Amino acid sequence: MTYPRIVIFNDTHGWHSEQLVSALAKLSIEALCVDLADCAIDLDQPSGLSIPGFEDQLPVAAIVRGIAPGSLEQITLRMDVLHTLTELNVPVFNPASAIEHTVDKARTSLRLHLAELSTPRTWACENKTKATKIVKQQLSLGRTLVIKPLFGCQGKGIEKISSLADFKAIDAVGDAFYLQHYIEPFKQGEWQDWRILVIDGQVCAAMSRQSQHWITNFAQGGSCLPTTVTPEMEQLAIDATQAVQADYAGVDLIRTCDGSYTVLEVNSVPAWKGLYQATNIDVAGHLAQALASRINTVSTNQSKSDHAV
Ligand SMILES: Nc1ncnc2c1ncn2[C@@H]1O[C@H](COP(=O)(O)OP(=O)(O)OP(=O)(O)O)[C@@H](O)[C@H]1O
Ligand SMILES: [Mg+2]
Numbered sequence: 325m326t327y328p329r330i331v332i333f334n335d336t337h338g339w340h341s342e343q344l345v346s347a348l349a350k351l352s353i354e355a356l357c358v359d360l361a362d363c364a365i366d367l368d369q370p371s372g373l374s375i376p377g378f379e380d381q382l383p384v385a386a387i388v389r390g391i392a393p394g395s396l397e398q399i400t401l402r403m404d405v406l407h408t409l410t411e412l413n414v415p416v417f418n419p420a421s422a423i424e425h426t427v428d429k430a431r432t433s434l435r436l437h438l439a440e441l442s443t444p445r446t447w448a449c450e451n452k453t454k455a456t457k458i459v460k461q462q463l464s465l466g467r468t469l470v471i472k473p474l475f476g477c478q479g480k481g482i483e484k485i486s487s488l489a490d491f492k493a494i495d496a497v498g499d500a501f502y503l504q505h506y507i508e509p510f511k512q513g514e515w516q517d518w519r520i521l522v523i524d525g526q527v528c529a530a531m532s533r534q535s536q537h538w539i540t541n542f543a544q545g546g547s548c549l550p551t552t553v554t555p556e557m558e559q560l561a562i563d564a565t566q567a568v569q570a571d572y573a574g575v576d577l578i579r580t581c582d583g584s585y586t587v588l589e590v591n592s593v594p595a596w597k598g599l600y601q602a603t604n605i606d607v608a609g610h611l612a613q614a615l616a617s618r619i620n621t622v623s624t625n626q627s628k629s630d631h632a633v
Contacts, residue, residue: 422573
């Protein structure tokens with residue numbers, strides 16, 4: 325008896341991969357852990373791809389848990405592999421397109437804006453004179469701004485701009501200025517945001533991150549707590565996931581002074597250890613189920629088209 329085999333992509337496989345391997349095993353699906361950097365494009369293969377461990381047959385699905393930093397050329401090759409798997413009808417969680425929509429904060433902001441979803445007012449540019457003009461204008465309107473590295477990293481490198489002097493003291497990462505309205509906390513002095521994990525259009529788990537500091541990331545000392553979510557929060561998280569065309573995503577919401585919620589970011593390769601610890605929800609099990617149903621849909625469609633031939 326041979327089991328369907330899927331691939332889990334990451335450069336270092338740890339707790340998350342182990343969780344997925346055992347959740348998939350319960351569904352009689354074998355999972356192999358591979359580094360995307362070890363894959364190759366090989367036109368001698370019918371698929372054009374060489375994936376370690378899948379010499380005889382392509383995986384029936386793929387899940388991307390991480391892509392190591394690399395040169396533009398290396399990242400391009402890795403994305404070529406993911407794009408091609410999708411083109412070969414292999415379900416990829418999340419597909420390269422969704423990863424591209426969320427890998428930099430400006431692209432995510434644009435997708436949310438074009439989908440008419442609530443997200444803080446944001447500007448991104450390369451030109452320092454232009455950035456200075458935006459900062460001056462917003463400060464004169466009494467707004468505080470935040471500047472963030474385009475590629476987020478657990479709350480690192482994010483600064484608040486309350487004066488022109490604050491802005492002048494900042495060295496923008498990669499000379500890219502991603503500027504955003506600072507959202508004052510709903511309750512003064514109590515900073516909180518919410519991480520909502522959406523899988524296949526449904527909320528799977530949610531937690532709130534609370535802190536004495538305005539940057540609430542766990543890595544910056546924030547606490548992760550179980551929480552309930554309102555229908556408004558659920559809908560916003562589901563819509564944000566759809567806006568970046570992700571099968572599953574970790575959506576961060578923040579509450580504005582008027583009590584409504586707005587989307588801070590969408591992560592298409594979300595970790596779930598914090599969520600699991602806060603809620604005890606078996607996220608890996610839910611992901612495995614979602615993958616399994618995708619595999620079944622593909623094979624049903626495949627056999628229908630085989631019959632049609
Ligand atoms: N516009 C904002 N207003 C108020 N607080 C903000 C704003 N942007 C970010 N924050 C705070 O900073 C934290 C980190 O911001 P963000 O999620 O954008 O970056 P990141 O966590 O470094 O990125 P990534 O999650 O991709 O690693 C948020 O969780 C929130 O607590
Ligand atoms: Mg974040």
